[in-house]
Amino acid sequence: MVMDVEWVAVDWGTTNLRAWLIAGDGEVLATCRSELGMSRLRPEEFEAALMETVEDALRSNGQIPVIVCGMAGAREGWKEAPYSAVPCAPPGLSEAVTPQTRDVRLQTFIIPGLKQLEPADVMRGEETQISGFLAGQPDFEGVICLPGTHTKWVRVSDRTITEFHTHMTGEIFSLLSSQSVLRHSLGGEGWDQDAFIEALETVIEDPTRISSRLFSIRAKALLNNTEDAYLRSELSGYLLGLELGGVGRKWLDQETVLIGDSRLVELYRAGLKILGINAIIVEDKDITLSGLRHAYAELVR
């Protein structure tokens, strides 16, 4: 079957690559996933990695637009797409860079990330998710939280990203639960919502408590044989409590939406509820694709 692919959308992260082959009517004809993330490629290898994924879909003649977001635009990526500085609208095609390709059928655009100078912060990829969200809700005013390894808190006003902050909570949870002395006590998959909430409340009430409570997780396992599920939920609560305390009140008096992995956004919603915030969960697992579509629309407009 010959697919009539009109353009290709690519979310190129640090550890993997997702591509969508899209027809003229907007239908997704195929989705592809590869482990060839930015961290595994030298600049001269990106084109071949992309071709592995999309070559079958290329026409024998004529160019196909490929719209890319994420770490492919980092300094160590395919071609550096210099950060746009906030305050600004989520960057689109007019800010994109176009790496030279050997195969002339590729017309590639890499969308830049965002930078904030004070306090220093950066993002690459999330700006396109925000663009996808704003495409559907152009009049949104408030705070967008994108939970993940590096959770982003983003303020939007008048279609402009005015400020953002990254929290490493997800990465710290992962390191502590898999690499630290706590790893012995946090196995399995179970969950204890009460332990999570109690730990959250403890740290929100007094953030300094987290410092001695972390090792206490290990001690409870040794002394009381406390279950792994309880302790893992507790660790998660302590760390999210510190994050939510750090986001601060001035951020949390606005409409707040949560976008991301469904399990994670539920934890954030529960945490925000303790602070009296009713956050709205936005269900769109392909919001990055929505952002890339929005960028592509600029090209054909």
Place this chain on the structure above:
Amino acid sequence: MVMDVEWVAVDWGTTNLRAWLIAGDGEVLATCRSELGMSRLRPEEFEAALMETVEDALRSNGQIPVIVCGMAGAREGWKEAPYSAVPCAPPGLSEAVTPQTRDVRLQTFIIPGLKQLEPADVMRGEETQISGFLAGQPDFEGVICLPGTHTKWVRVSDRTITEFHTHMTGEIFSLLSSQSVLRHSLGGEGWDQDAFIEALETVIEDPTRISSRLFSIRAKALLNNTEDAYLRSELSGYLLGLELGGVGRKWLDQETVLIGDSRLVELYRAGLKILGINAIIVEDKDITLSGLRHAYAELVR
């Protein structure tokens, strides 16, 4: 040369083992170090690991006392030495367990660690350092801080350990600087004391700030090419600030002594100074040996 070894002192940690061969007059005849820490040994392998280190010193007949502290007494160690519960004096020989050995010349004693039920905490090894300190200053009343991978804060009153708290600051620093996204920006060996102090003050003033400041370390490297030494010192300041905040005021209105690695105790002293505390640094790099000597004295008394 035949050494007339009277007894052997052993500090058996998770990752390595130190042994001192000691003459009847107390002189250290030899010190030995091995990588055969507790984590690399099954229970039945401890005796052989010890013999590798001390066999040459054993007499052809007659027993030699071997006084051991540290992780050899853990559940997964040589033989479990059940924790003594605080409040109590630092445990000594009367609380020790004696693993059975194939070689009858070994008369081995493993000193137990300490536990605290609420809040849950444990130590193995530091109790012997405290014992070594108190042997020299029996009337000390106040707080002993033992900085390290897992820093211990210990309250002592009337020769009794009344309460203690462990902070994982050292391990978290190590994980973030070698395993997280921050590792790209924290290489080398330099130090920037001003960056350290400023970060400390920031977190002491408002502990929740640490949550977004950590990723900002990465962003500053990307956006401003900030030097690694500055950023590493900053990370250290943020983490120590959270710890010192967590230790709390009720602990810090007493005489405070710092015992440990000289570089690390200097950082803690600088941090405590910001809180108005003049901590005293105790210079005794073999304080563990002092504690083991104190235990041995019970045997020959």
